[in-house]
Amino acid sequence: MAIHRSALVAGGTFILVLGALGAIAFWPQGEAPAAATLRSDDAAIVAMGAGIYAAQCASCHGANLEGQANWRERRADGKLPAPPHDxxxxxxxxxxxxxxxxxxxGLPKQVGDVPYLTDMPAYGGTLSDDEIVAVLSYIKSRWPIDVTAQHDEMNARFAPQ
Structure with a gap:
């Protein structure tokens, strides 16, 4: 009976994780308001984002956006380490x-509030929309030119026609 229950729990967990990954992969895209577009070409916004990143993000994602070791492998607590942003x-x-x-x-909202173990908090109550755009603009400003170009092309593909 214990084996049967363990199999059910493992199966249910697998289905939840699979659903979460599917929700992220097929996240519906809409037109982002102009204020919600990353501005990695704006020095003032990038500078503001660098300060926010240092204060709010670097302790987990690394001062150089390197993330935590083994970021693709769950820890004993079931959580994934912070991924790199480089x-x-x-x-x-x-x-x-x-x-x-x-x-x-936060990630749980992105996957339909499915229970998802993560250390990543939702910053909506901590950072303004402009601050969130600034920190993400800083991150994007650190990517190589070819990666930035690929990201720009992807944004263009998701823009309404």
């Missing part, structure tokens, strides 16, 4: 609005 990570694989929503509302 070109080696997956941040640039997501359009601006999804990144903004993730920082503002």
């Amino acid at each position: 070109a080696s990570g997956h941040t640039w694989h997501h359009p601006d609005q999804q990144l903004i929503d993730l920082v503002k509302n």
Whole structure:
């Protein structure tokens, strides 16, 4: 009976994780308001974002956006370590609005409030929308030119026609 219960729990957990990943992969895209577009070309916004990143993000994601070690492997508590935000990570694989929503509302909101173990808080009550755009603009400003170009192309693909 214990084996049967363990199999049910494992199966249910697998389905929740699979659903969460699917929700992220197929996140509906809409037109982001102009204020919600990352501005990695604006020195003042990037400078503001650098300060916010140092104060709010660097303790987990690293001073150089390197993330935590083994960021793709769950820890004993079931949580994934903080991913890198440099070109080696997956941040640039997501359009601006999804990144903004993730920082503002947290990952559980992105996956339909499915229980999801994470240390990443929702910053909507801590940072303003402009501050969230600034920190993400800072992160984007640190990507190599080819990665930035790919991110810009992806944003263009998700823009309404």
